[in-house]
Amino acid sequence: xxxxxxxxxxxxxxxxxxxxxxxxxxxxxxxxxxxxxxxxxxxxxxxxxxxxxxxxxxxxxxxxxxxxxxxxxxxxxxxxxxxxxxxxxxxxxxxxxxxxxxxxxxxxxxxxxxxxxxxxxxxxxxxxxxxxxxxxxxxxxxxxxxxxxxxxxxxxxxxxxxxxxxxxxxxxxxxxxxxxxxxxxxxxxxxxxxxxxxxxxxxxxxxxxxxxxxxxxxxxxxxxxxxxxxxxxxxxxxxxxxxxxxxxxxxxxxxxxxxxxxxxxxxxxxxxxxxxxxxxxxx
Amino acid sequence: xxxxxxxxxxxxxxxxxxxxxxxxxxxxxxxxxxxxxxxxxxxxxxxxxxxxxxxxxxxxxxxxxxxxxxxxxxxxxxxxxxxxxxxxxxxxxxxxxxxxxxxxxxxxxxxxxxxxxxxxxxxxxxxxxxxxxxxxxxxxxxxxxxxxxxxxxxxxxxx
Amino acid sequence: xxxxxxxxxxxxxxxxxxxxxxxxxxxxxxxxxxxxxxxxxxxxxxxxxxxxxxxxxxxxxxxxxxxxxxxxxxxxxxxxxxxxxxxxxxxxxxxxxxxxxxxxxxxxxxxxxxxxxxxxxxxxxxxxxxxxxxxxxxxxxxxxxxxxxxxxxxxxxxxxxxxxxxxxxxxxxxxxxxxxxxxxxxxxxxxxxxxxxxxxxxxxxxxxxxxxxxxxxxxxxxxxxxxxxxxxxxxxxxxxxxxxxxxxxxxxxxxxxxxxxxxxxxxxxxxxxxxxxxxxxxxxxxxxxxxxxxxxxxxxxxxxxxxxxxxxxxxxxxxxxxxxxxxxxxxxxxxxxxxxxxxxx
Numbered sequence: 010x011x012x013x014x015x016x017x018x019x020x021x022x023x024x025x026x027x028x029x030x031x032x033x034x035x036x037x038x039x040x041x042x043x044x045x046x047x048x049x050x051x052x053x054x055x056x057x058x059x060x061x062x063x064x065x066x067x068x069x070x071x072x073x074x075x076x077x078x079x080x081x082x083x084x085x086x087x088x089x090x091x092x093x094x095x096x097x098x099x100x101x102x103x104x105x106x107x108x109x110x111x112x113x114x115x116x117x118x119x120x121x122x123x124x125x126x127x128x129x130x131x132x133x134x135x136x137x138x139x140x141x142x143x144x145x146x147x148x149x150x151x152x153x154x155x156x157x158x159x160x161x162x163x164x165x166x167x168x169x170x171x172x173x174x175x176x177x178x179x180x181x182x183x184x185x186x187x188x189x190x191x192x193x194x195x196x197x198x199x200x201x202x203x204x205x206x207x208x209x210x211x212x213x214x215x216x217x218x219x220x221x222x223x224x225x226x227x228x229x230x231x232x233x234x235x236x237x238x239x240x241x242x243x244x245x246x247x248x249x250x251x252x253x254x255x256x257x258x259x260x261x262x263x264x265x266x267x268x269x270x271x272x273x274x275x276x277x278x279x280x281x282x283x284x285x286x287x288x289x290x291x292x
Numbered sequence: 293x294x295x296x297x298x299x300x301x302x303x304x305x306x307x308x309x310x311x312x313x314x315x316x317x318x319x320x321x322x323x324x325x326x327x328x329x330x331x332x333x334x335x336x337x338x339x340x341x342x343x344x345x346x347x348x349x350x351x352x353x354x355x356x357x358x359x360x361x362x363x364x365x366x367x368x369x370x371x372x373x374x375x376x377x378x379x380x381x382x383x384x385x386x387x388x389x390x391x392x393x394x395x396x397x398x399x400x401x402x403x404x405x406x407x408x409x410x411x412x413x414x415x416x417x418x419x420x421x422x423x424x425x426x427x428x429x430x431x432x433x434x435x436x437x438x439x440x441x442x443x444x445x446x447x448x449x450x451x
Numbered sequence: 452x453x454x455x456x457x458x459x460x461x462x463x464x465x466x467x468x469x470x471x472x473x474x475x476x477x478x479x480x481x482x483x484x485x486x487x488x489x490x491x492x493x494x495x496x497x498x499x500x501x502x503x504x505x506x507x508x509x510x511x512x513x514x515x516x517x518x519x520x521x522x523x524x525x526x527x528x529x530x531x532x533x534x535x536x537x538x539x540x541x542x543x544x545x546x547x548x549x550x551x552x553x554x555x556x557x558x559x560x561x562x563x564x565x566x567x568x569x570x571x572x573x574x575x576x577x578x579x580x581x582x583x584x585x586x587x588x589x590x591x592x593x594x595x596x597x598x599x600x601x602x603x604x605x606x607x608x609x610x611x612x613x614x615x616x617x618x619x620x621x622x623x624x625x626x627x628x629x630x631x632x633x634x635x636x637x638x639x640x641x642x643x644x645x646x647x648x649x650x651x652x653x654x655x656x657x658x659x660x661x662x663x664x665x666x667x668x669x670x671x672x673x674x675x676x677x678x679x680x681x682x683x684x685x686x687x688x689x690x691x692x693x694x695x696x697x698x699x700x701x702x703x704x705x706x707x708x709x710x711x712x713x714x715x716x717x718x719x720x721x722x723x724x725x726x727x728x729x730x731x732x733x734x735x736x737x738x739x740x741x742x743x744x745x746x747x748x749x750x751x752x753x754x755x756x757x758x759x760x761x762x763x764x765x766x767x768x769x770x771x772x773x774x775x776x777x778x779x780x781x782x783x784x785x786x787x788x789x790x791x792x793x794x795x796x
Contacts, residue, residue, distance in 0.1 A: 038782050040664055040773075041593040045782045048689045066781060074745070076689055163404065171406025171444055178445070180484060182517045182699050182724065189694035190780045200359070202731070208363070212710040212721030213518030216366040219445045220359065223401065227358040230397050242780030244696045246484040252401065259400045264393060282389035287396060288379065292415035292428055367714055447712065 010116040012144050013059040016085060019111055019142065023083050024052040029109055032083035033071050035064040043121065048076055060085060065118040065126065067236040069093045069192040072103045081107050087115035088148075089128070091137035092234040092270030093192040098139070099276050102195055105139075112137025114145035120241075127250065128235045131156065134271055153261055153268060156254035163255075174219075180245045181218035183211060187249055188225055190242035193232045201225050226252035231260050231278030234270050263287050316370040316436040320345045320429070321360060323353045323388075326377035326418045333422035341426040342433040345373065352376065354387035358398045361412055366447055371411045371436035373428070378416040388416075406444055410435040454626040456647035457639050464614070464622045467639055468495050471546055471584075479548040480507055489513055489547060500549030500584075500614075504592045505777060509702035510554045513541060514561070514577045517699075521709075522720035542576040550585040553597045553772035555610035557702035558583075563764035564705060582634055585610035587654065590661035594773030596786050598659055599666045601767045605655050617650040618657070625651065664786055668767070674793035676758050679750070683795040687788045688749040690781050691728070697775035697785075698726030698752070703768050706732075727752055753789050 016034060023029045036047040036057040044063050048071065049055065067090045071077055086094055091112055097103045114136045117129035129135075135148040162170055185202055188194045201209050201221040209224070210217050226233075226249075233253045240249045260267055260278045264286065267278045322328040328349050334341060350356060353376025361372050374395065382388040395414050403409045413435070415428045459467065471477055472495060479498035480487035487502035489510050523534040558578065565571040588595075597604050611631030615623045624639065625647075626632035698704040708725040711718060726732065728749070733742040742748050760768035769785060776784035 038784070039787050040776070040784060041782075043782050046690045070692060071690070074692075159404075167403075167406060167408060170404060174405040175444070177484075184695040184699045184724075184726070185729075186694035186696040186780055189692045202729075208359075210710050210712055210721075211708050211723055211725075212712060213723045214447070214721070216445045216447045219405075220362050220366060223362050223405065224357075224359040227394075227398055227401060230394075230401075238780070242694060242696065244700050244778040246486055248484075252405075255401055255404050256397055259397050263396060279390065279393055282386060282393060284379070284389070286389065286392055288392050288416075290396065290399060290414065291392065292413065292431070447714065 010145070011061045012113060013061065015144050016058050016060050016111065017055050020049070020055045020058055020083060021052050023109055024055070028081065029083040030080040031077060032058075033068045033077065034058045034083075034085050035060055035066070035068075046071065060113070062116065062119050065120070065237075065241065066190075067093060067192055067238045069097060070190055070238060072097060072192065073195040079107075081109070083109045083111070085111045085113065086137050086140070087113045087118075088132060088135040088137055089115075089234045089236040090192075091139050092134060093236060095139050095270040095273060095275070096193060096232055096234070096277065097195075099274050108141075110137070110140045110142075112140025112143045114143065114148050116145075116148060126237060128237045132235075133268060138271055139273065153266070155258040155261075156250070158248075159251060159254045159258060162251065175215065177247050177251075178219045178222060179215045180247060181213070181222060182245060183213050183218060183221065184244060185221075186242040186244065187222075187239035190238040191229065191233075192236070192238070193229055193234075194225075200228075222249070222252065226256060229253065230256040231264075231267065231280075232269050233257065310440045314441060316344050316433060316441070317368050318345045318371045318373060318429075318432055318436060319364040319369040320347045320373045320375065321350055321356055322347055322374075322417075323355075323376040323383075324349050324351050325383035326381065327353075327375035327415075327425070329419035330375075330417040330421045330425045333419065334425045337422045339422060339426045341429040344433050344436075345429050352382065352384050352387040352391075354384070354391040354394075356391060356394075358394065361398060361402070365407065365411065365442060366445055370439075370442045371413070371432060373413050373415065373432050375415045375417045375425075375428070378418055381418060407442075408439055410439060411442065453648075454632045455635070456651070457624040457635060458647055459622050459624070459639070460620070461622070465495060467624075468500060468548060470638060471548070475582075476543055476545040477548060478513060478545060489550075498549070500586055501616075502549060504551060504588055504595065507549075507551060509557065509700065509772070509774060510547060510550060511557070511702045511704075513547065513581070514558065514574055515705060515707075516541065518721055518723045519573075520719050521722050524718050524720075526716045526718075539573060539576065542573070542580055544580045546582045546584060548584050548586075550583050550610060551588060551772070552585055552604050552607065552610060553595075553770045554702050555583050555585050556597070556602055556604075556607055556770045557772070559607075559609040560703050560760075560764075560766050560768060560770060561705060563766060564760075567764075582612070582630060583610045584612040584614060584631075586614045587616075588658060589616060589654075590658060591663070592773060593663055594776045594784060594786075595662060595771060596664040596666065596773065597771035598662055599664070600668050600769065600771045601761070602770075605659075615651050615654050617654050619650065621650070623647050623651050664773075666786065666790055671789055671793040672757050672761060672767075675754060675789055678792050678795070679754070681792055681795060683792045684750045684753075684788075685746040687791040688746050688783065691745060691749060691783055692781060693728050693730055693745055693748070694780060695726035695729050696778050696780065697783075698728055699724045700774050700778045702772060702774065703756075703770060727755075749788065753785060753792070756785065757789055 020032045032049050035044040038045050046066050069090050098105050117125045133151050133153050264278050364372050376388045413432050417425045478489045479492045480502035481490040481498045487507040492498045525532050565574045608627045611628045613625050626635050706725045707722050710721050734740045756769040
């Protein structure tokens with residue numbers, strides 16, 4: 010998967026026709042083999058741009074910063090990224106008319122070891138769902154299946170699960186990189202970020218980390234698009250996808266097979282309700 | 293639907309040996325218009341219910357953010373009860389419809405990370421259901437007594 | 452001063468480590484969620500003193516843990532009573548194996564600030580009671596630049612004992628401090644052949660040649676100082692997402708925040724990591740925030756690492772380990788940032 014040439018051509022054209030103020034893409038890093046998200050402001054920098062199977066970061070995250078606010082933005086989105094973009098447009102965080110979206114039919118991204126990323130092997134929507142221009146040939150859409158690791162954990166006993174998650178949460182260092190790298194976490198005053206608040210205390214104890222991570226995943230429930238920005242950002246390599254995939258599974262199975270961001274103007278699962286939602290767990 | 297049942301059912305683990313005379317602390321978050329009024333009716337009707345519950349009043353069950361539940365369980369609570377209006381009767385029209393979606397996902401997630409399903413319970417209690425509220429509190433208290441004190445993810449040092 | 456060199460082979464080294472673990476409280480790199488962290492070990496099989504540099508976290512948590520309770524108190528009608536501190540598990544006599552040179556140097560650099568205007572007793576005790584056995588890297592990581600900075604990686608006395616794997620497959624151990632020398636004398640018997648020093652030098656030459664990233668530290672530091680108002684800071688850091696990761700992972704970052712937790716009558720005061728990259732780092736009571744703009748926070752961080760600390764303490768705060776770059780979600784490297792700004796003359 011390599012769209013470097015096309016991306017460079019499109020970006021050059023957009024700048025020369027004065028259609029955008031800033032272009033958000035990927036560039037090569039000076040060391041190692043990985044890629045760095047880059048924001049370029051003029052056609053002179055277009056030669057830095059590249060895009061291939063190592064371009065894993067979800068660039069819609071940059072729509073929450075002052076660099077792109079109220080500006081005309083050119084953006085590259087893969088399947089999962091475009092779902093996040095759909096949600097951001099639905100939630101009024103970004104104006105569609107300010108964006109020039111280059112959609113990619115993604116064949117999957119690879120991690121540092123060169124293996125295909127976990128979420129790509131079960132991706133339900135590899136093709137961009139919102140775009141001004143689409144690159145690549147549409148990839149096969151998969152049917153939703155619950156994540157295998159979540160099913161495996163759910164089958165274990167309560168004590169085993171408690172032990173597993175205690176180990177995971179006790180490794181959290183409350184850096185909040187997960188929330189900063191998540192495109193759907195755009196709250197100006199994020200509750201788990203409020204380090205000095207008594208509510209979400211900044212101290213790094215196990216209960217605080219648990220509180221922060223569980224609240225964060227529940228605030229994202231129905232809005233998470235499984236781009237794994239959070240997991241890749243986590244310096245302690247915590248398997249955060251377990252929490253999000255668990256929520257996604259419950260939502261899919263109980264709320265009319267909802268999957269976030271696939272339809273235009275379709276908000277997250279918690280913004281809607283049905284008169285037939287299950288409530289036999291309520292006395 | 294069968295998948296929910298498989299997930300929620302987990303072996304009832306024997307209670308951690310509770311100290312002599314231990315009484316559970318249950319935080320009850322009740323919606324102002326139905327459940328809180330219902331609990332008030334229980335009181336004025338002179339119906340007895342276990343005193344373990346500490347009631348917090350919220351305007352609507354949809355005010356309940358999942359972190360209320362988690363924070364309660366981490367500090368003083370051994371169990372949490374959330375109660376709202378019956379579906380269709382919400383004072384704010386649809387608050388409880390949104391809330392019950394959130395409740396299901398929260399309950400499942402907390403069970404997934406190691407809280408026993410009976411630690412977090414929900415009910416619909418209307419303003420006229422004084423006796424029902426007493427029964428609900430009795431059931432929750434009995435369930436938590438069987439489970440014993442909560443030790444997971446507790447701010448232990450502070451208790 | 453040149454200390455005695457000892458020679459051994461792979462089996463001998465394993466025995467050396469086993470002996471240490473048997474006699475001392477030992478920390479070594481342990482695999483945890485696909486990365487190596489320094490944890491207490493009870494047997495050699497549990498750890499890897501030759502852990503790959505890319506995946507190895509720093510030793511900082513052993514001296515400045517991510518969370519510590521610095522004060523516990525209880526209120527009553529008679530007033531507030533301070534509960535006496537529990538014993539500090541990190542202040543016991545201990546040995547750390549498999550330390551990278553950059554991590555060891557990081558502690559030496561941190562010593563300056565911890566013994567400056569306020570003498571941090573907790574840190575001092577932990578440092579005093581720790582012996583550092585450093586395994587020299589065989590080759591540099593793609594992100595490393597320790598040899599470009601202001602310390603002598605080859606002969607540094609930041610680590611007490613050095614373990615070098617030479618080209619012939621043998622291991623050479625040498626002390627770099629008196630403490631290390633005394634330790635080695637007690638813990639190993641087999642002495643080296645005379646060419647030990649040559650083998651070590653050979654290994655270092657190969658190692659030093661393996662660096663992809665090199666910079667002229669003096670020039671960059673001087674230029675950075677002159678370029679404070681450069682707009683290049685903004686260009687170089689526009690893709691930063693202010694996530695705090697770099698500061699938390701960095702072995703020399705030492706900022707912290709204090710949080711109080713109180714329930715009813717008992718309270719604990721915690722000290723946890725903080726990061727100057729956070730938008731709230733400079734937020735004050737009353738709501739004023741002098742550094743709300745991202746590139747200014749980055750500028751402060753880069754200047755602190757390469758200019759201010761050097762000015763005050765005569766050692767560079769950044770030790771060139773590159774851990775910030777590895778853990779950064781968007782792969783920003785401080786090496787790139789400072790060079791980009793310095794080179795925009």
